[in-house]
Amino acid sequence: MKAVLQEQFGPPDILRLKEVDRPEAGAGQVLVRVHAAALNPYDWHMMRGDPYAARLMGGMGLTRPKHRVAGIDAAGVVEAVGAGVEGLRPGTPVLGFCAGAFAEYACAEAELLVPKPERLSFEQAAATPMAAVTALRGIRTVGRVRAGQRVLVNGAGGGVGTFAVQIAAGLDAEVTGVCSAGSTEMVRSLGATHVIDHHREDFTERHARYDVILDNVGNLPLGRLRRALTPTGVLVANGGGSPGRVFGAIGSTLRLVAVNTVARHSLRPIIPATPSGPAHEDLLAVTALIDAGQVTPMVGRTYPLADTTEAMRHLEEGHSRGKTVITVH
Template sequence: MKAIVQERFGPPDVLRLVDTDRPEPGAGEVLVRVRAAALNPYDWHMLRGDPYVARLLGGVGRTRPLSRVAGIDAAGQVEAVGDGVRGLRPGDEVLGFCRGSFAEYARTPADLLVPKPAHLTFEQAAAVPMAAVTALRGIRTVGRVRAGHRVLVNGAGGGVGTFAVQIAAALDAEVTGVCSARNADLVRSLGATHVLDHTRDDFTDRHAHYDVILDNVGNHPLRRLRRALTPTGTLVANGGGSPGRVFGAMGFMLRTAAVDTVVRQRLLPILPSAPAGPTHDDLLAVTALIESGTLTPVVDRTYPLADTAEGVRHVERGHARGKAVVVVG
């Protein structure tokens, strides 16, 4: 099969398209014929082994990438199932977390897959798993957003942000989106009542105070973010850091968690949504929202499998509009 492999840590140039053996599903696993795979910031963190502290903790691999085949989000069709798998059969269209998804085939635990909403294309479905689950956790689970809350989404035009704006709006919150000027109309169309241009407006300088801030960017110090919250508001930290940093976003999240213990405001990092924790219920929750018409994936652009490295560069530059997706076949 064709696959994008990474033998060592480094820039996107280390990615190579090769022919390799097709994986076989073990007990409790499913082999997916991948049709499309989303590109995430997670992918370039894995590619570069960034932040360095993650290597010590085993999150990205220590001396080489955790997975030889890159990618984590996928949509496709069930090719085969291992012993003990119930509820999925060959031919079923699915989406979910598949480590090694930048390939024609990927295997994954069955509980990391859910049925694909029938009206979605494979490209749209691939955009869902990590970004939509992270947004759901940030807005509903961690942020505890409810009707009437004033919610600000920093990075509202990105993958997580576009889902977060829709989820918060569906909960009848008053949503302010912070994004680039070119994404302003998109963010409004997703349900934001107010839109701020991040190149002209610093939301931490305004007199407005928010019940919940979902920060997907990490471009403001914690003290300024707290200033933009109500006295009992909630900051959900999801982002920050850049390639090559020793601690990256993890340093900011650790500081946030430490300050949370001594203030009235809730300052909470959001845990990664890559396969860790109870993701099956989260995947079912976001697909239910999609089926009801509450959520619509936003796909920025697509790349053929051979151009995966260029797609990673695009995401790493931080200017994606919604999601970028690799079309596999």
């Protein structure tokens, strides 16, 4: 089968499309014929081996990538199931976390897959797992957004942001989206009451105050973000604000926790959606929102599998609208 390999750490040019053996589903696993896969910041961190602290923690490998085949978000059709798998059978369309998603076939733990909503294309389904679960946790689990609250989503035009705006609006919050000029109409169409072009205006300089801020960008100091909160407001930090290649978002999270011990506001990091963490219930919650018509994945650019390197370059530019998706079958 064809697969995109990452056999060393480095820039997108290290990715190679090669022929490799098709994986086999072990006990508790599912083999998926991949139709589409999505790119996440997680993928370029795994590609670059960045930050270095994550290598020591065992999440990405010490001297070379832990997973030889790149990618994690996938949608496709069940090809085969391993021993002990229940609820999924060959021919079932699915979405979820598949280590090695940038390939014609990929294996996943059964609990990291859920049936694909019928209303979604495979490209939309692939755009869902990591971004939607992260947004759900940020808005509903960590931010505990309630009806009538004023919620600001920084980075509203990106993968997590587009889901977060829809989830918060579905909870009857008054949503303000911060994004680039090219995304303002899209963000407004997703349910944002107010949209701010970050190139023209700094939302922390406004008089408006927010009950919950979900920061997907990390481009502003904590002090300025806190200035935009109500006295009892909550700041939810989704990585970002990397203080360097050594600690990256790990350092940002530790700093957030330290400041939280003395701040009057509540400063909370999101527990990231990753293939190694529990996600089944969150995936089911997200697909329930999709089935109910409350959430629709936003796909920006699509690339064929052979152009994954170019897709990764686009992702690293940091100006993606919605999700960048790889089409496979």
